[in-house]
Structure formats: structure tokens, C-alpha cells
Amino acid sequence: MTSSWYGDDDPMRLGDIGDVAPPPSYGLDESADVTEDEDLLAPPSWGADDEPTDAQRQPSAISGGRGLVRIWLDDDGSLARVRVNDLWSPQSGFAPLEAAFAEAFQKMAVQKLEVVAQSLEEPGTEFDLEALQAEALEGFDPEATTLQDPSEVDDLLDQIEDNLRRWEERQREIGELPAAVATRTKASSGPVTVILDRFGGLAEVEFTPGWLEDATGVAIEKLVVRAARKALVSFVLRVSPEQEELESFRAEHDRLLNLVLNRGNGR
Known part of the structure; x- marks a missing residue:
């Protein structure tokens, strides 16, 4: 199974869930307007005394699939941690995890480019x-x-x-x-495979068909990180x-x- 992108008219997009029943409101005001930027998969607010989730403690998280998955990076830009939203299940009707991971990886690549653009001064061919x-x-x-x-x-x-x-x-x-050139690199950790682009950036996640039916979020999170690290170690960029x-x-x-x-x- 490979990652795929869904068009605006595809009913499998998370923003177009359609007839899939929404999660329970837990007593929240359902008449309140939902803003365009609101994360529909964010955990419900239980009250001021409740402990925040790990994802809420991590402001640097990069999300994909409107919060279906979140990823965190180490200082060197490598994948440090993954979080699959607690509301996800194989029967939830949300967008496929492959598409959510692909979106998060794409955002990560853009973020890296922005950091480089801000910090790097091109010297050209002239030296002072x-x-x-x-x-x-x-x-x-x-x-x-x-x-x-x-x-x-x-x-x-x-x-x-x-x-x-x-x-x-x-x-x-x-x-x-x-x-510089390099073939697309992939590495697996059990039923999870992570694919790098030709520059060594995280690009896709694949799952063994059928494995997600019984997989837990914790297992997915750990195996994605392990597979990503194995892929990065084996990557060779030929200059x-x-x-x-x-x-x-x-x-x-x-x-x-x-x-x-x-x-x-x-x-």
C-alpha cells in the first residue's frame, strides 16, 4: 500500500467525512461555530484541572491529516517522535494514515527549507x-x-x-x-516501511496490508520512528x-x- 493524495472531491478526505458519525461531544456546545483553522481531531477540553496531553505539551509538533498524526524532530532535524491521534481506529472513517504521514513529512520538508533560508547567507563566488x-x-x-x-x-x-x-x-x-543523485531509500521495522526521497528526506510510510486492522497507536508510533531511523542510516547521497x-x-x-x-x- 503506497501513500496517496486525495483530491478536493474525494469523500475519503478527512475534511469531507460525510456520513461517518462524528465523535461524541462530551457535553460540549455543539452549536458553537467551528473555525476554518480548528483541529477537528483535537482531544476534547475536559476542564482546567485536567492534565494536558503529550501533544499539547509539544508546541513544535508538525501535524498531518488535520491532526490525525503528529511528528516531532530532534535538533538535527531527524524524526524523534510520532503520535497517532487517540480518536483514530481502522474503522474511524478518517483519511488513511499513509496520506496523513505524507502530509506531515511534506510540512517538515518545507519547515527545514524555511530555516535554511533564514540562516544561510549565499556567498556566491566572491570572498571578503x-x-x-x-x-x-x-x-x-x-x-x-x-x-x-x-x-x-x-x-x-x-x-x-x-x-x-x-x-x-x-x-x-x-x-x-x-x-546530487540517490535512489529512493526504504527501510522496514516489522510491518512498517518508511521511504525517503532522493535527497534523504522522509517521504512516505507504508503498512503491511491488513496489519492496521489490529494495530495500536503506540505500536504504529514506535515502528514508524524505528523504520525512519533505519532508512536514514542506510541513505547515501552521491555527489x-x-x-x-x-x-x-x-x-x-x-x-x-x-x-x-x-x-x-x-x-
Whole structure:
């Protein structure tokens, strides 16, 4: 069974449940208006003294299927935890879990791109050598240095400048880099299979046919996380030789910069 997306006119969409009986109101005012953004699968409000659910304690959750599933990420962006809504069951009539997971993974990918866009400054092919030299010399204490010959710092700065020059020239020669390629990776944990896209991002969840009929939410949650981690470990992104060459310039720059910083601080 593979993930699938449902069109606006498909009755299996969660927002178009149709004749499926809604969950009990638990005494809530059914005449109250439902806003467009309201999560129809959110647990009912039991009162001020009740403990919040784990999902309510986790503001960073990414939801799919209008709250049918929620996912949380580690600091490195990998899948940390999954929660299937308590109202779900194979007979609930909600949208398939596969579609809900696919939606959550898509939101996760968009969120990662937004974070990168906010934090990453594209240097292009031009380097501000003076700024990089200032970075290298920041915190340099001549009294604390362990260098026998302070001119070694000048030599390191010359090496940094030469590496940057060759790095810039090579970038201009190569131009636009070919895209990295990888086959779609999948890994299973029991009856649950997680599929990655060609960039190593979480894309789909598949379940062994019939397994969901007797599966519990806890089992689904644990097996999805395990399968996702196995898939990420086995993922290999094959970059072009040109990309590897440019990365070697970056690694050399970092190495030289660390030498200046470490020696300049007496380490």
C-alpha cells in the first residue's frame, strides 16, 4: 500500500467525512461555530484541572491529516517522535494514515527549507578576504600564543588567502554544479516501511496490508520512528566529483582557520 493524495472531491478526505458519525461531544456546545483553522481531531477540553496531553505539551509538533498524526524532530532535524491521534481506529472513517504521514513529512520538508533560508547567507563566488582574516585574528592574544615564531600566523593567513583564491577560481570554472543523485531509500521495522526521497528526506510510510486492522497507536508510533531511523542510516547521497572538490577547499579553509584560532589562544 503506497501513500496517496486525495483530491478536493474525494469523500475519503478527512475534511469531507460525510456520513461517518462524528465523535461524541462530551457535553460540549455543539452549536458553537467551528473555525476554518480548528483541529477537528483535537482531544476534547475536559476542564482546567485536567492534565494536558503529550501533544499539547509539544508546541513544535508538525501535524498531518488535520491532526490525525503528529511528528516531532530532534535538533538535527531527524524524526524523534510520532503520535497517532487517540480518536483514530481502522474503522474511524478518517483519511488513511499513509496520506496523513505524507502530509506531515511534506510540512517538515518545507519547515527545514524555511530555516535554511533564514540562516544561510549565499556567498556566491566572491570572498571578503579582509573579513575572513579578521575572523581568523579575532581573539588572538600575542602574550598567550605558543608559537615560537609569530610570523607563523602570517604564513597561515597567506595559506588561507591562497586557498580562497583557488577555491574562487575553481567555482567559476565549474559553474553550476550537477545535482546530487540517490535512489529512493526504504527501510522496514516489522510491518512498517518508511521511504525517503532522493535527497534523504522522509517521504512516505507504508503498512503491511491488513496489519492496521489490529494495530495500536503506540505500536504504529514506535515502528514508524524505528523504520525512519533505519532508512536514514542506510541513505547515501552521491555527489559529483566537482562538488567533492569544492568541499575540499571548504575543509581546508576551516582547518587553516582553526589553526590560527587555536594557536592564537595558546592551545
